[in-house]
Amino acid sequence: MIRKRSLMRRTAVVAAAGAAALVLAACGGSGGDGGSAGHGGHAATAPSSAPSSASASASASQGQHNAADVAFAKGMIPHHRQAVEMADLAPGRARSAEVKKLAADIKKAQDPEIRTLSGWLTSWGEDVPAEGAMDHSTHDMSGMGGMGGMGGMGGIMTAEEMTGLENASGKAFDTAFTELMIKHHEGAVEMARTEQADGAHGPARKMAGEIIDSQSAEIEQMNALLGKD
Secondary structure, three states, X not given: OHHHHHHHHHHHHHHHHHHHHHXXXXXXXXXXXXXXXXXXXXXXXXXXXXXXXXXXXXXXXXXXXXXXXXXXXXXXXXXXXXXXXXXXXXXXXXXXXXXXXXXXXXXXXXXXXHHHHHHHHHHOOOOOOOOOOEXXXXXXXXXXXXXXXXXXXXXXXXXXXXXXXXXXXHHHXXXXXXXXXXXXXXXXXXXXXXXXXXXXXXXXXXXXXXXXXXXXXXXXXXXXHHHHO
């Protein structure tokens, strides 16, 4: 009986030792899990780094501009200058009060836009097109950059057309001014649509949208004026 008890005790001790070994193994496994959790913790930090990266990207895009924005500004400045030049002819030549008002509205809208566009180019380290940079006689627009292939010259007048407008008066001026300004506006609208499609600078794309809206409305107004003649 004593031997049996002794054997039973030894068996119990061995069983206990085995159980202890299992516990230790389990603890070791737990340590492994802890390491795994550590990886999980590292993975958990990834999302926190993502927003910071996205935030940096968003911050960079706020002042971002690209070649399309530069081309838009460099092309629209001489384009607007010619529209203002045309509008300046109206007070002493136009007969229609509506044409005179339209010319005044065009100048009032486009003068500030020229200043804004020039400011963007300066801030981007780009040259502002010089006065007279546009050569009407050859249809060449210096500084147009990527806009050069925009449907000819975006409605730009030739030297002959400008001279004809300067020499016209009364109803002949009203008709010539209206017809030429419609083409001029159509060119500006196309340039603005290109900026909206390809540009990256938020304020430039916003201006492009305003140009599309305002000049499309003026095109309708001028078509109506021609219909009244």
